[in-house]
Amino acid sequence: MQTYRIDKVHRERILRGRNNWWFLGPGGIARLRSKHITAEGALTPSADSYLREKGLFDAGKPTVYGLTVLTSTDCNLGCGYCFQNLAQDPTGGNRPPRIAHSRLTSNTITDILELAKRQMSAVGMEKLSIVLFGGEPLLNPKGCVELLARAADYGLVSALMISNATLLTPSMAQQLFDLKLRSVQVTFDGDQSQHDLIRVRRSGGGTFQSIIDNMARVSEATSLTWRIRVNVSHLNNAGIGALVDALADRLDAASCSIDFAWVGDVGVGYANRLRHTDSIAEQFFGWRRQAWELGFNISLPSARRPCGTCSFDNGLYGAVVNADGSLSSCWETAGKPAWEVGSAREGYLPSEQTADRWISCEDRREYADDDHAVVTFDDTFDAMFLDYLDETGRL
Numbered sequence: 001m002q003t004y005r006i007d008k009v010h011r012e013r014i015l016r017g018r019n020n021w022w023f024l025g026p027g028g029i030a031r032l033r034s035k036h037i038t039a040e041g042a043l044t045p046s047a048d049s050y051l052r053e054k055g056l057f058d059a060g061k062p063t064v065y066g067l068t069v070l071t072s073t074d075c076n077l078g079c080g081y082c083f084q085n086l087a088q089d090p091t092g093g094n095r096p097p098r099i100a101h102s103r104l105t106s107n108t109i110t111d112i113l114e115l116a117k118r119q120m121s122a123v124g125m126e127k128l129s130i131v132l133f134g135g136e137p138l139l140n141p142k143g144c145v146e147l148l149a150r151a152a153d154y155g156l157v158s159a160l161m162i163s164n165a166t167l168l169t170p171s172m173a174q175q176l177f178d179l180k181l182r183s184v185q186v187t188f189d190g191d192q193s194q195h196d197l198i199r200v201r202r203s204g205g206g207t208f209q210s211i212i213d214n215m216a217r218v219s220e221a222t223s224l225t226w227r228i229r230v231n232v233s234h235l236n237n238a239g240i241g242a243l244v245d246a247l248a249d250r251l252d253a254a255s256c257s258i259d260f261a262w263v264g265d266v267g268v269g270y271a272n273r274l275r276h277t278d279s280i281a282e283q284f285f286g287w288r289r290q291a292w293e294l295g296f297n298i299s300l301p302s303a304r305r306p307c308g309t310c311s312f313d314n315g316l317y318g319a320v321v322n323a324d325g326s327l328s329s330c331w332e333t334a335g336k337p338a339w340e341v342g343s344a345r346e347g348y349l350p351s352e353q354t355a356d357r358w359i360s361c362e363d364r365r366e367y368a369d370d371d372h373a374v375v376t377f378d379d380t381f382d383a384m385f386l387d388y389l390d391e392t393g394r395l
Contacts, residue, residue, distance in 0.1 A: 011304040012057065014041060015383040022386050023051060026059035026303045031390065062308045064157060065120045066318030068131040069112060069147060071104040072140035073323055073335045077164055078202040079189075081231070081263050081270040083332050084135070088269040094200045096268070098135075099335035102323035104143035111344035112147075112321050113154050118347070119315050120155070128154050132161040132181070133331060140323075141172060148179035158182045160227070164199070165211045170221035177222045184218075185227040186211060190236025191243045198235060212250050219252060226256040228296075230287070233263040234273040237283060244290050253295035260287050266332075276369045276377035285384040300389075301382035310360040314341075314348040329358040 013024040014037065021032040023043070036047035043051070051057060073084070078094035085096040116128055130151055132144050138161075148159055159181045168184070188211070189198040196206025218224060228247065230240060240260070247256070265271045274280055292298050309318030310330040320328045322335045325344040333339035339357050342348035369377075389395035 013301075013303055013379065013382075014043065015301075015379050015386070016041075017383045017387045017390075019387070022301075022383060023047075023056065024301055024303045024382075025051065025056035026305065027054075027056040029300065029302075029386070029395075030054075030056055059303075059305075062317040063125065064127040064129050065116060065123075065125045065155075066129050066131070066308050067112070067116050068133050068309060068318070068320045068331055068334075069104065070102070070133050070135060070321070070323045070334055071137040071143040071147065073099050073102045073135045074139050075135045075164070076139065076166060076202055077136070077199060077207065079199055081233075081266070081268070083266040083268075084335065085268045094204065095202050100337075102335065103140050104147065104323040106146060108323070108325045108344065109143070109147050109150060111325050113150060115315075115319065115321070115344045115347065116151075117154055119319060123316060125317075126155050127157045129157060130159040132159060132163075132176075133334075134162070135323075136164055136167065137161055138163055138167040138172070141167075143323075145175060145179065148176065148181065152179070156180055160185065164207065165214050166201075166207055168214045168218055170217050173218040173222045173224055177224055181224065183225045183227055185229060186215065187229045187231055188243055188247070189231050189233075191239035191246065194236040194239045195243070198231075212247070216250050219255060224255075226251070228256055228258040230258065230260045231263045232260055232274070232284070237274065237280075240283075240287050241290060244287060244294065244296075248294040248296070253291075254297070257297040257299065258291045259299070260284055276373040278380060281377050281381040281384070284381045285388070288381070288385055289388055298385075301386060307361045310358075313351060313358075329354070330360060332361075333357070333359050 015022040015024065021034070021037050023030040023032055030051060032047060036044055038044055075084070075098065078089065078096055080088060080096060082096070084099045086099070087097055089096045120126065120128065128151060130148065137144050144161070148156065157180065160183045161176065161181055162185045165184065165186045187199070189195040192208040195208040199207050201207060215226060230243065232240065263272045288298055309320060315327070320331050320334050321344050322328065326340045327342040327344065327348060328334040328339055329341050341354040341357055348354070386395065
C-alpha cells in the first residue's frame with residue numbers, strides 16, 4: 001500500500017504569541033490561552049479533545065492530481081542560486097553550467113498524459129492540475145500550448161506556470177488563459193538595483209523593468225493572477241520594503257499574492273549569509289504586514305502539510321516529469337543525472353531502486369542553520385503575523 005513518506009500525517013503547529021498561543025491544524029487556526037498548554041508546550045487533553053471535535057485535526061486527501069512538467073530545461077537567465085545549476089560560472093559571470101538541454105515534444109506529451117491517466121485511475125481521481133515548469137517554460141511556448149490543449153481530454157481543471165516573465169506577452173498569456181492557465185508565479189530579488197545584479201540574463205543585463213512591464217501589460221489584457229515570490233538573502237534584504245512599494249505602484253495588488261522566501265544553499269556555491277534570528281524574523285513580519293496593508297493577498301500561516309507530489313511514494317497524488325519524459329520525485333531533482341525514479345512511458349521504478357533518490361520537500365533543509373533554528377524562525381514570524389491580524393480585528 002502506498003503511504004505518506006514523511007510522518008504519514010499533517011503536522012500541527014503550536015505557536016507562542018504575545019498574549020496567547022496559536023494552534024495551527026490542517027482544519028484551521030485556533031487561539032488558545034496558557035491553560036490550554038502543558039508545561040512542555042503541548043495541548044492539554046481537554047484542549048486536544050475540543051479541537052478534534054471542532055475538526056481542526058481533520059485533513060482530507062487530495063482530490064486533484066498534480067502534474068508538474070518541464071517544457072524546457074533551458075533558461076534565459078543566469079541566477080547564481082538556481083538549484084538547476086551544476087556550479088557557479090567559473091568566470092564569475094552569469095552563465096553557470098546547468099542541467100542537460102531537453103525540450104518537450106508531442107510524443108513525450110502523449111506519454112505524460114497517459115501516465116497521469118493511469119495514476120489518476122489508480123486512486124479514483126478525475127481532475128487534473130498542471131504546473132508548467134522549466135528552466136523557463138516559455139522557451140518552448142509550443143510545448144506549453146500543446147500540453148494544456150491536450151490535457152483538456154484528461155480532466156484538466158486549472159494550470160499554474162512558474163516563469164521569469166521576461167518572455168510573457170499579452171497574446172501568449174491570453175492563449176494560455178483560454179487553455180485554463182489561471183496563475184503565474186514570478187520571482188523578484190529585491191528592489192530594482194539589487195534585483196538587476198542577481199536576476200540577470202545569461203546574455204547580460206538586468207530584468208526588473210521588463211518583468212514588471214510584462215506583468216502590467218498582461219494584467220490589462222487577461223484575468224491571470226500572480227503569485228509573487230520574493231527571494232531573501234543578505235544581498236537584497238535591505239531593499240525588499242522598497243520592492244513591495246514598487247509592485248503596489250505598478251500592479252493591482254488584489255490580483256497578486258506575495259510570499260517572502262529564504263534563499264537556501266543548494267550546494268552550488270551560493271550561500272546566504274543571513275541567519276535565522278529574531279531580528280530577521282521581525283523583518284519578514286514587517287514585509288508581510290506592509291504587503292497586507294497595501295492589499296496584496298497573503299496566505300495565513302498553516303499546519304505543515306505533506307507535499308501532494310513528493311511526500312507520497314511513486315506519484316500517488318502527483319508527478320514531476322522532465323522534458324525528456326524522465327520522472328523525478330521532486331522538482332528540485334528534475335533533470336539531474338542519477339536522480340530519475342522512472343519514466344513517463346514505463347512508469348515508476350520499484351521502490352527499492354529509488355529509495356536513495358526519492359527527495360521530498362520535507363526531507364532536507366538547505367540552510368546553514370540547523371533545523372531547530374529554522375523552525376523557531378518560522379514559528380516566530382508566523383506568530384507575529386497572527387498576533388497582528390488578531391489585534392487589528394482581521395483574523
